[in-house]
Amino acid sequence: MLTLSVLHRIPKELEWAARSSGAGAYLMFRKVTLPLALPGIAGGGLLAFISGLDNFGIPAFLGIPENVSVLSTFIYEQVIGFGPSAFARASVLSILLAILALAGTGLQWLIVRKSKVDQTSAADKSVRVPLGNRRPGAELAVWGFLLVTSVLPLLSMASTAFLKAYGLPFVWENLTWKHFEFVLQNHAGTRAAISNSLMLAGMAGLFCLIAGTWFAHWRIQRPSFAGKAMEGAIALPYALPGMVLGLAMILTWIEPIPGWQPGLYGTVWLIFLSYVIRFFILQVKSSTVSIMQVGKEVEEAARINGARYWTRWRRVLLPLYSPGMLTGLFLVFLTAFTELTISSLLWTSGSETIGVVIFSFEQAGSTTHSTALSTLIVAAILLVLSVGSWLKQLWQRRIEE
Known part of the structure; x- marks a missing residue:
């Protein structure tokens, strides 16, 4: 991409x-x-x-x-x-x-x-190299690759979720809904994990949306070495592997100061803090793209006409920045919602996330339960992506009109 x-x-x-x-x-x-x-x-x-x-x-x-x-x-x-x-x-x-x-x-x-790349050049998506008679073969190869690597594994996973027991043939008498019923109604850990993941991803996305957009605006409006250094520091946790960050959070918050234990370790709030630290740069980058497309003269014109700080944000800047802001929000939310690496180290009883529960099911040998929950999550993500694509098309039509 x-x-x-x-x-x-x-x-x-x-x-x-x-x-x-x-x-x-x-x-x-x-x-x-x-x-x-x-x-x-x-x-x-x-x-x-x-x-x-x-x-x-x-x-x-x-x-x-x-x-x-x-x-x-x-x-x-x-x-x-x-x-x-x-x-x-x-x-x-x-x-x-x-x-x-x-x-x-x-x-x-x-x-x-x-x-050197010209970032100001308009994107030209027209065909550069026509394939001619080779196009059907190339498209068939690409679709075959996608079928083998993406579609078939997901179909295999979904079909396993309907089997009464792992390894049985996929025939009508071996199919059941009981695994979906178990993970949604009978297993308290799954319900808690879904709630925790939604809460953590939503809170992390909302915090990054507000703070990340404000930082991106300050960074662009007042460029300085300090701002550039801060952006580099914000990007570092995302550049580092999640396992490294998770272990660093454990060692930091067990006892940040000798003799003082703030009680953050072992709670869901440490996972939230880790999500914010790791995914904050995603919101900063997404908001930066929208902010750079809006000239400074727009805000200056609002200021000259008497608009106060919060009025400028509410009436002028937010409507113009919203595409990049919402893209960053969606990216942070989806990444945090499906995260496993950090959560695998930081979770404790009561703070499980969806990834941890799926991993635990598989470790315990409950493949049908792990595939049932995974199938539900994949279906939910595809639904969200479809709705997002539909809203994006509506927005583009509105702009064109």
């Missing part, structure tokens, strides 16, 4: 100029397209790299049962194993994981520091 957004902003004129100067398709790609697309490629590569280092759910589900460990699951096993040196070993592993993540960030900076 990051690469695609950059490719859309590469002016066609540059490619046409290379073509008219005798460059072939390969030379044009190597000399023109690739250097200009490097920021997006490096950004996407870094995101994939950090996500791979940070990911806990996939290696926990697939690796732990087969004794295949990665750093994130190994840190988790050290922490839950307790013992006198458990946190010390986990801290050393977390430092190693953080070094690897920061090395990836530094590599991205080295790649893009000399790259």
Whole structure:
């Protein structure tokens, strides 16, 4: 996605100029397209790299049962194993994981520091390279890839949720609704987890919406070295793997000051604080995009006409900033709602989240219950995405009218 957004902003004129100067398709790609697309490629590569280092759910589900460990699951096993040196070993592993993540960030900076991309160019989504007769084959390959990697696993998961017992053939006499009934009505932990996840994601999203938008506005309106340094500090927790942040929160809030225990550790509020710290930058970046598209003269005109600070925000700025603000809110909410890495370390009895409950079901061998709850969550997310897409289309039509 990051690469695609950059490719859309590469002016066609540059490619046409290379073509008219005798460059072939390969030379044009190597000399023109690739250097200009490097920021997006490096950004996407870094995101994939950090996500791979940070990911806990996939290696926990697939690796732990087969004794295949990665750093994130190994840190988790050290922490839950307790013992006198458990946190010390986990801290050393977390430092190693953080070094690897920061090395990836530094590599991205080295790649893009000399790259130039015109962020003011309008996105051109027209076809650059027509495939001609090769298009049906290319589309078939892409759809086949998506079918195997996305659709079939979700259908397999959903079908397992309807089976009376895991491993039975998918025939009519083996189907039942009882697993959905169990996770929604009979299992108190699931109801508490859904409530906790909704509350934590909603509160984190609302806090980041207000504070993140205000910070982005201040950062753009009053540019300074201090603001740039603060933005870097805000972005650091997101660049670090979630397992590192979770362990840091434990070690910090068990006893922040020698002899003083604030009582935050072991509560749902520590998870909330961790969500805010980790996902705050998502709201800042989303709000920054909208704020940069609104000229300073708009706010200055409102000030000249006597509008006070809060009046300017309510009547002028908020309506203009709302697209980016709502995008950031949705991104923070959805990311926090489905989060597992931090929650796996910080949860205690009564503060379980949806990811923790699904993981616990699977660890206990209740595959049909874990797939039932997972199917419900996937259906809810798809519904929210559909509604969001519909609202976005309505908004665009309103703007065009």
